[in-house]
Amino acid sequence: MTIPTRVTIHDVAREAGVSVATVSKVINGRYGVSRATAAKVQAIIETLGYESSLVARSLRSLRTNVIGILVAEFEPFSTEILKGTSSAIAGTGFELLAYSGGGGSRPGWERRYLSRLSGTLIDGAILVTPTVMTAEASIPVIAIDPHLGPSGPPTIDADNATGAMSAVQHLVDLGHTRIGLIGGRTDLESARLREEGYREALTRAGIALDPELIRVGDFRREPAAILARELLALPHRPTAIFAANDLSALGVLDAAKDMGLDVPRDLSVVGFDNIPESALANPPLTTVSQPLQQMGARAIEMLIGLIEGREPESSHVRLPTQLVVRSSTRRL
Amino acid sequence: MTIPTRVTIHDVAREAGVSVATVSKVINGRYGVSRATAAKVQAIIETLGYESSLVARSLRSLRTNVIGILVAEFEPFSTEILKGTSSAIAGTGFELLAYSGGGGSRPGWERRYLSRLSGTLIDGAILVTPTVMTAEASIPVIAIDPHLGPSGPPTIDADNATGAMSAVQHLVDLGHTRIGLIGGRTDLESARLREEGYREALTRAGIALDPELIRVGDFRREPAAILARELLALPHRPTAIFAANDLSALGVLDAAKDMGLDVPRDLSVVGFDNIPESALANPPLTTVSQPLQQMGARAIEMLIGLIEGREPESSHVRLPTQLVVRSSTRRL
DNA sequence: CGCGTCTCGGATAACGATTTCCGCCACGTG
DNA sequence: CACGTGGCGGAAATCGTTATCCGAGACGCG
Numbered sequence: 001m002t003i004p005t006r007v008t009i010h011d012v013a014r015e016a017g018v019s020v021a022t023v024s025k026v027i028n029g030r031y032g033v034s035r036a037t038a039a040k041v042q043a044i045i046e047t048l049g050y051e052s053s054l055v056a057r058s059l060r061s062l063r064t065n066v067i068g069i070l071v072a073e074f075e076p077f078s079t080e081i082l083k084g085t086s087s088a089i090a091g092t093g094f095e096l097l098a099y100s101g102g103g104g105s106r107p108g109w110e111r112r113y114l115s116r117l118s119g120t121l122i123d124g125a126i127l128v129t130p131t132v133m134t135a136e137a138s139i140p141v142i143a144i145d146p147h148l149g150p151s152g153p154p155t156i157d158a159d160n161a162t163g164a165m166s167a168v169q170h171l172v173d174l175g176h177t178r179i180g181l182i183g184g185r186t187d188l189e190s191a192r193l194r195e196e197g198y199r200e201a202l203t204r205a206g207i208a209l210d211p212e213l214i215r216v217g218d219f220r221r222e223p224a225a226i227l228a229r230e231l232l233a234l235p236h237r238p239t240a241i242f243a244a245n246d247l248s249a250l251g252v253l254d255a256a257k258d259m260g261l262d263v264p265r266d267l268s269v270v271g272f273d274n275i276p277e278s279a280l281a282n283p284p285l286t287t288v289s290q291p292l293q294q295m296g297a298r299a300i301e302m303l304i305g306l307i308e309g310r311e312p313e314s315s316h317v318r319l320p321t322q323l324v325v326r327s328s329t330r331r332l
Numbered sequence: 333m334t335i336p337t338r339v340t341i342h343d344v345a346r347e348a349g350v351s352v353a354t355v356s357k358v359i360n361g362r363y364g365v366s367r368a369t370a371a372k373v374q375a376i377i378e379t380l381g382y383e384s385s386l387v388a389r390s391l392r393s394l395r396t397n398v399i400g401i402l403v404a405e406f407e408p409f410s411t412e413i414l415k416g417t418s419s420a421i422a423g424t425g426f427e428l429l430a431y432s433g434g435g436g437s438r439p440g441w442e443r444r445y446l447s448r449l450s451g452t453l454i455d456g457a458i459l460v461t462p463t464v465m466t467a468e469a470s471i472p473v474i475a476i477d478p479h480l481g482p483s484g485p486p487t488i489d490a491d492n493a494t495g496a497m498s499a500v501q502h503l504v505d506l507g508h509t510r511i512g513l514i515g516g517r518t519d520l521e522s523a524r525l526r527e528e529g530y531r532e533a534l535t536r537a538g539i540a541l542d543p544e545l546i547r548v549g550d551f552r553r554e555p556a557a558i559l560a561r562e563l564l565a566l567p568h569r570p571t572a573i574f575a576a577n578d579l580s581a582l583g584v585l586d587a588a589k590d591m592g593l594d595v596p597r598d599l600s601v602v603g604f605d606n607i608p609e610s611a612l613a614n615p616p617l618t619t620v621s622q623p624l625q626q627m628g629a630r631a632i633e634m635l636i637g638l639i640e641g642r643e644p645e646s647s648h649v650r651l652p653t654q655l656v657v658r659s660s661t662r663r664l
Numbered sequence: 665c666g667c668g669t670c671t672c673g674g675a676t677a678a679c680g681a682t683t684t685c686c687g688c689c690a691c692g693t694g
Numbered sequence: 695c696a697c698g699t700g701g702c703g704g705a706a707a708t709c710g711t712t713a714t715c716c717g718a719g720a721c722g723c724g
Contacts, residue, residue, distance in 0.1 A: 033703080083408070366671080392710085
């Protein structure tokens with residue numbers, strides 16, 4: 001079944017009795033070919049079902065009209081962004097190529113992927129949650145939700161600080177005053193901003209910060225559950241917990257269930273991200289939604305602008321977050 | 333920012349004072365280079381941050397260790413499959429490249445994409461919901477959920493007929509006897525099988541088929557809503573509706589709401605696919621779940637087998653579906 | 665000392681396209 | 695009739711890499 005080899009431009013040329021140069025001209029509609037010849041070649045192309053090889057073409061010419069989106073792995077976060085880029089790219093004449101290494105996601109993956117593809121399979125790239133911001137690149141690059149904050153290439157992220165504030169404000173409005181925090185890795189900009197939002201909201205509400213209620217996790221579920229158990233075992237335990245991402249919030253739910261606490265009766269929980277799983281949790285999670293699909297769409301717009309030589313109106317786009325109230329929070 | 337050009341194998345060779353051939357040998361660990369030279373070249377590679385161009389490499393050699401997954405568009409269905417392939421590929425030494433044209437998804441996209449990439453950027457390809465099954469290809473190919481049924485390349489799909497039967501059986505168990513169907517496009521194999529399951533379930537339950545209760549949609553939401561309105565306006569209207577996919581089921585919910593009917597009090601609704609949106613619907617949709625991530629994972633396994641020359645144990649894998657009962661169905 | 669053998673590195677031809685430049689032919693004009 | 699001109703097609707270089715072959719030394723052995 002896999003015997004027949006690709007039909008190349010040479011096959012077309014031979015069949016049509018012209019040179020490969022002429023066929024290339026016909027394909028790219030360039031000057032120097034008579035009507036009759038062009039028609040004949042075109043007919044052969046259809047008959048043979050020829051399509052020019054993206055690989056060979058890109059090796060020689062600078063433009064491919066393909067945009068690369070580079071992710072460490074295809075998980076819920078990045079696939080949501082992928083959906084946004086996909087709908088935004090329709091009708092632009094560009095095509096989309098999403099690339100991921102073997103899940104290893106060793107640090108520095110962004111530079112390696114970029115290096116492997118930019119010569120030049122792709123005209124520009126979107127990096128999703130890169131950990132290292134390479135200042136130098138031979139093609140335009142846009143970073144979505146970089147872990148180290150905006151620096152280097154143009155960046156798109158969500159308003160983490162304000163989002164976190166609205167989450168905590170929501171809890172304050174419900175009458176909570178002892179509000180715990182399960183933070184994320186402190187080396188990540190987004191985690192830092194969410195903690196900042198937490199502090200700011202408490203300060204504004206005139207609630208004194210209790211350092212004992214602040215724990216630092218790593219955005220993963222199990223560690224968050226352990227930290228939550230510590231918080232809930234406190235003599236004067238919190239009545240609400242803000243987790244820096246949804247996975248951590250799910251960990252909090254696990255811990256509460258273990259300890260026989262009912263959410264939201266005994267404990268209110270708010271997460272961050274609004275991943276699909278958060279709606280399926282029991283109870284469905286109140287969380288802060290990041291407009292992932294919009295972020296993807298904006299990235300495409302900016303990138304195409306960059307590729308076509310337009311200066312970006314701004315090198316850092318920050319999109320608003322939105323509080324999504326479900327059933328894991330309740331008036332005290 | 334975009335000034336520095338790629339560092340090529342030539343740069344490495346010049347810097348190391350050897351020929352490009354030698355550098356290539358070092359990179360690919362082939363015989364014919366002394367320890368000392370290899371170490372020196374390796375050091376230069378690290379310093380310069382060189383990565384071989386996937387494009388150039390693939391043009392010349394047959395193996396790239398990259399698997400392509402070709403989709404018409406990145407929407408919920410295909411991104412779920414993508415997640416499955418992504419986790420299955422970890423640790424196999426292969427990398428994943430997902431490709432989509434500009435959303436146009438004109439018929440025949442599968443052959444065009446394949447043709448553009450197979451020369452040979454990718455060692456094998458997974459086609460998601462292809463409409464045309466090209467018998468010939470120069471690389472191993474696996475089709476997931478082909479619209480025309482298994483023929484040609486090895487195929488992976490869900491058990492549409494049994495899934496549909498279990499959906500309708502569920503309604504019958506709840507005491508429903510007037511059960512409507514919003515079908516999918518009749519030219520698609522999956523739609524045909526789901527309708528067949530519907531008929532079979534009714535027959536087994538000894539319920540006479542009422543042709544008036546069967547409408548043919550196209551898997552989209554709005555058309556389904558219109559058809560549902562027709563069904564619900566019938567003198568002797570159905571008490572339950574089975575929609576051939578979730579989007580259609582959402583359309584049914586729209587129609588019911590418009591007509592002031594409460595789901596599930598006045599009408600039970602079952603969908604098919606279990607896309608994430610179905611859990612977020614109001615009320616959450618009872619539906620038939622396709623193991624999309626599993627399907628993706630199986631596709632990767634089979635494809636790697638094919639690439640490495642193993643004969644597939646079977647050319648057609650059919651995975652089981654599962655009924656997911658949520659809140660859109662109720663005892664009559 | 666001569667000759668085969670081995671090891672290591674380089675020169676070179678592909679791979680499939682694009683692109684630049686050049687030559688040929690027909691035609692119009694002085 | 696000679697010469698410039700414009701239109702059309704082809705030859706060849708190039709992109710970055712791999713793979714095949716070849717040659718230059720070094721070394722061992724008779």
